[in-house]
Amino acid sequence: MVAYSTMNDDAVFKALADASRRKLLDRLRQKNGQTLSELCHGLEMTRQAVAKHLAILQKANLVAWRREGRERLHFINPVxxxxxxxxxxxxxxxxxxxxxxxxxxxxxxxxx
Amino acid sequence: MVAYSTMNDDAVFKALADASRRKLLDRLRQKNGQTLSELCHGLEMTRQAVAKHLAILQKANLVAWRREGRERLHFINPVxxxxxxxxxxxxxxxxxxxxxxxxxxxxxxxxx
DNA sequence: TAGTTATGCAACCAAATGGTTGCCTATTCC
DNA sequence: GGAATAGGCAACCATTTGGTTGCATAACTA
Incomplete structure (x- = not known):
């Protein structure tokens, strides 16, 4: 028996609607656990923009992170x-x- | 050998990002070939708004329609x-x- | 033919989105 | 301790988005 919440479907669909965010997911899929700065490399936007995208992915529960010293390590959640x-x-x-x-x-x- | 164009992925993702458009797809799945007016019933927005949504779905190749007299019949494309x-x-x-x-x-x- | 129904088209509008800059705090390294 | 590195936070901005209203046209129907 699976009791799944269809509640945040919308957040997931919206998170996936942006090409930059899909790219971020792709990158995390290739190498999990990257820091914020690491995820910025090669992307033509500021760190703050990337941080915003990651926040959106997090609210959709597609990405989670933990603090490690002064760094933030990001992990993908494929569920x-x-x-x-x-x-x-x-x-x-x-x-x-x-x-x-x-x-x-x-x-x-x-x-x- | 499958030569798929990944080109309009973005259009599809963006089309799916809106709850009203997903609802329209759901409705067409339940009953294919509906007219524009028919698709408007029960949706709390104007016909023009619905028409715009359908245009977006069409550009993403998720919906197609043909003219039949003064009506427009809509068909879903699940591909x-x-x-x-x-x-x-x-x-x-x-x-x-x-x-x-x-x-x-x-x-x-x-x-x- | 006149009225009604189905749709098309364009202008307009508020809010959301995706991005920026500027500045501040917390760690790490020398 | 001081400089450099990693990130947080907020204000601001242009464009896109999702919706509206108003009006025009085309096709049925009585």
Whole structure:
């Protein structure tokens, strides 16, 4: 029995809507536990902007961090993405190519 | 061999970021081929607002429509959602509970 | 043909978003 | 202790976003 809260779906979708944030997730996936400064390298924006993005990812529960001395180590949390994939995207679990053919037929005005 | 264009991922993510648009997709999933007016029923916003949302969904290739007399029939296209689910979300295909445990360990500062 | 229904188009508006700069605090290193 | 490094916080700004109103056009229907 799984009692998942669909409550913060919106936060997750919104967090994923921005390319910079998706890039940050990608980077963390490649190397987990990076510091804030480390995550800034190569991104064409200020540290403060990156910190804002990470805060948004954190509120969506996609990223967590812990303080270590003067540094902040960031860790990715893949669970919310999976939850959404499973319970929202799986709504569309028809055979895809079949669905595409159906869409085309519909657009052409034939009965499906 | 699959040659997928990762180009309009951004449009899809952004389209999905809005709760009203997700609701519209849900409605079309329940009943495909609805008209614009039909899709407006029960939504607390003007027809024009709904039309804008549908235009965004269309640009993301999540919805298509055809003209039928004075009406516009809308059809859902589940393919882009599947594509993203498969090639982006599957990046996070570690065993999830294991990943969550790892995240906790990381936050607690123990080596994983 | 006249009225009603379905949609299109454009201007406008407030709030959210994504970014900046400036400055302050806390650690670490010499 | 003093300089350098890592990050926190707040004010500010332009653009995007999500919505509106107003009006025009096209197609059914009586």
């Amino acid at each position: 919310p993405i999976h939850s959404i994939a499973e319970r929202w995207i799986s709504k569309f679990e028809h055979p895809r190519l079949q669905a595409l053919a159906k869409l085309k037929r519909n657009l052409e005005g034939k009965e499906s | 882009p959602i599947h594509s993203i689910a498969e090639r982006w979300i599957s990046k996070f295909e570690h065993p999830r509970l294991q990943a969550l445990a790892k995240l906790k360990r990381n936050l607690e500062g123990k080596e994983s």
